[in-house]
Amino acid sequence: MPADNDFTIRIANVNGTGSASANSLLMKTLFRMGIPVAGKNYFPSNIQGLPTWYEVRASHRGYLARSGSVDIAVAMNAETYQRDLRELTSGGYLLYDSTWPRREVLRREDVHILGVPLARMCNENFDNARARILMKNIAYVGVLAALLELDLDIIRELLRQTFARKKPLLEANQIAIGLGYDYAREHLHCPLPFTARSMDGPGSQIIIDGNTAAALGCVYAGATFGAWYPITPSTSLMDAFRSFCSRFRTAEDETRNYCVIQAEDELAAIGMVLGAGWNGARAFTPTSGPGISLMSEFLGYGYYAEIPAVLFDVQRVGPSTGMPTRTQQGDILSCAYASHGDTRHVLLFPSTPRECFEMAATAFDLAERLQTPVIVLSDLDLGMNDWMSEELTWDDEYRPDRGKVLRAEQLEDMEAFYRYLDVDGDGVPYRTLPGEHPTGAFFTRGSGHNMHGGYTENAGEYQEVLDRLRRKWDHAATIVPRPEIRTAPGAQAGMITLGTGHSACREALDTLAGRGVALDYMKINAFPFGAEVETFLKDHKRIYVVEQNRDAQLRTLLINEAGGRAEQLVEVLHYNGMPIPATSIVSAVEADMLRDRAA
């Protein structure tokens, strides 16, 4: 049931008709009114002409997950009228462009159909063909402003800021808002039974997508080298990194304190990153599932030759090419064990843009401290959608933790240097950088080597290094980000998730609590898991593992690597490409509890 500051609007449009700025105007208006909002874009894997949707959820309680229901549908795409109508909640409102009346098609008894002749009004008010198309979008924002009592001053101020340097556009936009608004006030029942009311939800929060935040994290962590091959949904991460760097990292003489290379493919991208990491730079590559598959061989090399590298896997729907513009958490297993042989990789799981920012920086520190590739697993929902997020903050005292690097001064005093000795007993050896000092020279190789760095085919020498790598792994478990745990008084069961499962779980936990079901909660932040995760597993007889893939990949890892027991861990899965809504978690938990009681 929608209520004031608690409703979802879904705008259906055609790809390539410029609705992005209208949609963001709508979202930003709610946000500036102090109402927590979430915006989600469901776009096709093409450039022009296919259906696309944008969903804005206002939630005074601050829930940012997909609501799973639509209270207002703005149906701007005749091709999807049927579907948009069907997916509207009972009692909801469907707004459409009545320039072409569709009484036949748009028939459903339990909803309200609102027609506004958007095209006609725009045709009458604008000369330019492109403007006529674009302004229809702005006009529906005007209509919504009337229906929901959006703050017109905020809308007009946002337009002024957006088009500060494009006066003619500003004027057109202001007119379009007025067209929609006035028409609605005149012809429709305004306001609706539920409206937007100014409040003070977001506080100092910002609106940002995860990829932009991750890119900023790379900048702040001091990454200087990025190589990538374009792939949705990771491309915007590198775009953002480049644009931040061109702003913050261009010297007065126009030289660049960064380097970004568009590689010929993902195999080359990871190769470049390893080359740069070997040579002492903080280097990274953003990619998505297919890229991870292609990087497998090199990932094993990075693990075994112990080279720092940071990867961002902004997950999309697989297997194979799958649905490149839909979201999923399907690469957990393949990232954890990427490459043949006994390999394993450190993973981080941000769940908010702020965590994207912070974990990006953490990833570089971990990669250098552990001398190994670290993969940050984001997803399309987090990476490309607009999220309301805690403000990003930075400690100016921060200095990169380069881990165990011997510099020229130290090497000068050494008799000999051996690359793979476990000097400190933590499984992490010392490394040196090329060009630094003759004593530091060593040979990096993916073939069998002993603890001195020499080539070996000797069984014992080989195993010695493999065993140390395993000790390093155990050490990693003690330094990666710890899970976030929230206990509930009287809870008998638990819930675990990672990444974008977080917002839906938070909401689901509240709902369940409201129905008398209290659950302890753990959001996993990293792999290897560490002691707290194991304890949480030990302490709960029954745990719901919420994740967005078919094969329960997180659950698998918990069983393999943290002592989880199959009987104990209940799968809560969602893998159709849409972000998981809280409702599906609630019903899964309730169904399981019923079954359990029945049994």
Added chain:
Amino acid sequence: MPADNDFTIRIANVNGTGSASANSLLMKTLFRMGIPVAGKNYFPSNIQGLPTWYEVRASHRGYLARSGSVDIAVAMNAETYQRDLRELTSGGYLLYDSTWPRREVLRREDVHILGVPLARMCNENFDNARARILMKNIAYVGVLAALLELDLDIIRELLRQTFARKKPLLEANQIAIGLGYDYAREHLHCPLPFTARSMDGPGSQIIIDGNTAAALGCVYAGATFGAWYPITPSTSLMDAFRSFCSRFRTAEDETRNYCVIQAEDELAAIGMVLGAGWNGARAFTPTSGPGISLMSEFLGYGYYAEIPAVLFDVQRVGPSTGMPTRTQQGDILSCAYASHGDTRHVLLFPSTPRECFEMAATAFDLAERLQTPVIVLSDLDLGMNDWMSEELTWDDEYRPDRGKVLRAEQLEDMEAFYRYLDVDGDGVPYRTLPGEHPTGAFFTRGSGHNMHGGYTENAGEYQEVLDRLRRKWDHAATIVPRPEIRTAPGAQAGMITLGTGHSACREALDTLAGRGVALDYMKINAFPFGAEVETFLKDHKRIYVVEQNRDAQLRTLLINEAGGRAEQLVEVLHYNGMPIPATSIVSAVEADMLRDRAA
């Protein structure tokens, strides 16, 4: 303790000095004397000049695993004298070329050092430089013949057969045998306390390596297309396939009823195999770990687009390039889940050459029945070493099971064809072949598709296909080869292995039984596991999982996919690149039992 027909000889040599034929002569002689034998070659990853070893184990009980001890060392490589001496069992014999006496170096009180001036004798008897090098090797076989009372007639007959068309070589070989034999009879205490005595062990068995047997399996299964990129230890599989085909598949007009393409890399090799499989041929590619990593993206495509393909992963030591000429079972996990997204692959695990032969054929049937890539996981030990093996037999009634393929006649009568419908409820759809009939046309893609084969980005349609794939997986579990289970009366615990763990386990089970420890045994033949595996897990409180990798990959799969519990499954691991010996299993089991009793 060595005994008659129960000893191990290890010959140390230098790579590229032509010892292979001498070593095989030794092994074959024992074999023809009716003594079960196993030959293992430990060679370096280079072409010439580095140490190489060949091990022959004679075992009247028919144990074919590495014995883990050396009773007679033939030390033909001065560089490894120290090591060869060190690794000899107490009371053992070290034979070396005393042309250059080494009393200083070869000093160990508890073994017998036997010097034979092999080089001197050969220099005196042969003119040609190459012959002088090669004949030293044959001469040590002569020495061993005297020491072990090998049947000289068999040796001479073997030489006659080998050099039937190279008379001068035959003569040289016969002389060389004599030189060694006579010298030994004259100067050494012959025979040793343990000797070789004719018996009737092997029966109708043969000597063959796994790669050759697998290649034969491909020929017999009707594979017509192979693509590969050379990589040790899989190369000889394709070499054998080509040579069998040139013999059995060349038509009178010189045209070939097969096609083998040396691809530009592994990505291309698997792409070619998928193209050929899509087009209706039985196609395969042999590779090893790095190749599997490179094939990851295409493997996910094959899974999702449902294209039959057969892969042989002849595993070597990883991670990364690792030790290319050493053995390991390290790709179990990466093969099971190769590729991003929710993918999973059918695996077969041969443990003997005969199983390589049979499972190769099975793999093609399964790939076509299930319309998916099937990976046969062999390893270097099985693939490249000489194994005594059950005779290969072939049922001439066999016809390839092409699975659900609609041919022109059937399509002619159909209104429409939809590629991904679950018509039969087993999760396996029908397919058609290009060029067959217009009605059969469909579009193969790795991007989102619905059950009709149409492109989709629709959540429900997408999930429908993913769910069917999961049903197909469950179906696969019912048709893949079942495990081999042997129960022992009174057994309280169990042992599980796969592949080359088998021979070592069999031996270990006997040893343990001899010490009063009875264990039930299961050799896993395929993944997904199926009901019997689950039952075995349920029925045993404690199970030793024997495998040759560091990360307990089979155990992991058993926990993930067959309901195994971590507490129940004890890791018995071996991962230094040498084949696992029975002794290490025995001691692991005994140690665990002691711990258990102590606890």
Added chain:
Amino acid sequence: MSYIARPKVSHPALARNELGLTMRDYEGGMSTLCAGCGHDSITGALIQAVFELSIPPHRMGKLSGIGCSSKTPAYFAASSHGFNSVHGRMPSVSTGAAAVNGRLQYIGISGDGDSLSIGVGQFVHAMRRNLNMLYLIEDNGVYGLTKGQFSASADTGSTAKRGEVNEQQAIDPCLLAIASGCGFVARGFSGDRTQLVPLLKAGLSHRGFAMIDVISPCVTFNDHEGSTKSYRFTRENAYPIGHTDFIPPEVEIKAELGVGEAQQVQLHGGGSILLRKLDHEYDASDRSAALAYLSRRQGNGEVATGLLFVEEGGADMHELARLGETPLADLPYERLCPGSGALADLQDRLR
């Protein structure tokens, strides 16, 4: 989208080819590309070419990689099998397909990103192997589907839509093809169907690998001022080296057909190509000269179009592999299995 049903009632007035089919029978799903995208014009030309050559639709195999261009196979010949593979790896899939059934007509469609970046290795090796297929690069100088990054065919100095200048050197697929041993190399322009259709027909009739680089402007990301792959730039800088006519087997060539210097190339699969030179310097049958010429024109910022190099009679993959008439995929099992007797014999030597 490809699964949208369309009326298949054939209009009686539509022209029919030798198989009695109309152009409609060679159409496919509705395009989802941008209005005006060059790729759609190429689809149109391709439909015309296969229609005119009377290729039975279900005897074609359409293969592609990933990209806007690689969606093309879904937009023609609905009754052909299609294989939309992974990014950059269509050549290998085609190789396997062609090896086991040489009787289909393979049409590979790729993009400049697909073939010259991620896929350049497979592209070069497919040409080296000379498999029998028509291979089109729908070349727009950008990655369309990922929204406008420069591709490896973007010329040095050309600009992106937002002004960024490409500093990298360009890979010219035609130069690369000739250097890689390809026996049929041409360049067309999606905006010039008159030139393109005969090139496509010639390419389809060539035995071996026929590579056609078709400049195909991306109206959304690379059709602006500063682009060297725009409609305008290509129109202004295309330098046709000659006209190509495809002459079907039964048609006799009359002398008067030729204006300028004419050269006739007999095609192995039947028919012939008539080349009418515009640039008298040019000899499309001389590999070394073609290389030098293309590299020179490229240096001048000109886009040489037409049939740039043709060498008929080189052995194709099928011949090199000594494959017989019957496709491998169709060989009866009886001809493949040596039988239990042979197996027993073989093992005699393994004891």
Added chain:
Amino acid sequence: MSYIARPKVSHPALARNELGLTMRDYEGGMSTLCAGCGHDSITGALIQAVFELSIPPHRMGKLSGIGCSSKTPAYFAASSHGFNSVHGRMPSVSTGAAAVNGRLQYIGISGDGDSLSIGVGQFVHAMRRNLNMLYLIEDNGVYGLTKGQFSASADTGSTAKRGEVNEQQAIDPCLLAIASGCGFVARGFSGDRTQLVPLLKAGLSHRGFAMIDVISPCVTFNDHEGSTKSYRFTRENAYPIGHTDFIPPEVEIKAELGVGEAQQVQLHGGGSILLRKLDHEYDASDRSAALAYLSRRQGNGEVATGLLFVEEGGADMHELARLGETPLADLPYERLCPGSGALADLQDRLR
């Protein structure tokens, strides 16, 4: 093997270079290649070249792929960092390494399998990017390490050790390099150190990508009759197009140095190359002509050797990326982090 210690006492009589180092200081681990392998001769020539150029050993980066050839970096300059990467992917590793530290001298060593089969994509793109490195292909026409399969540089018609005939077309790395925009392309022969050392020195001194294809017979698998990469065949069919001398910066070129037509190419990094033509037809500075020439010689079964193409002054990757003097890897963090203030400002616009 590389970890076997060797006496490092320098012999007083050994010649010393500008750094006071002897040739010994440029040596590496003991080779594990076959006795007589061409690759070892190349190692020798390389040691001489870097010694004579007085490159500080620890300021070199040695990179390679996988193969017998790719083991070479372990056999020279023990006090340089080495990176033996995965098969065919050394160019990308080099690219990343060079991007973040342009001050080292990068030497990449690859094989014909490594660079022309699995690695051809990366090879082409590294040349296109023009990173500053010397790139050697130790070219033996076979896969040595996997025991003798034909590689992509095996010539059509050449035979394997056991007699099998190679039917595939060959890829000529030099032709490919010129077509891919490489600015320094040469071919040498492991058996001709007199020719090779100056080529190596010139390549090391060239700014940008210097590709040298060195024919390097595999004595174990490809040195027989019928091989076109054997010592004998190469000696008999090598066609040197000219002599190359590398002239250090301080040496003045005297007119009498030149026999035949001489051409001087000033190197960006200092020093110059003196080319003395043997084939008067040849102009190593004309890309189109070089392409045509090579393709013609190749057609005749001849192996053109020498400095085949050189174009000095092209911007290298460093310049194209507008990188500054200080290597990225050495930039202090203070110059990289915009600080908390900038972060706050930035977020003002995100509300």
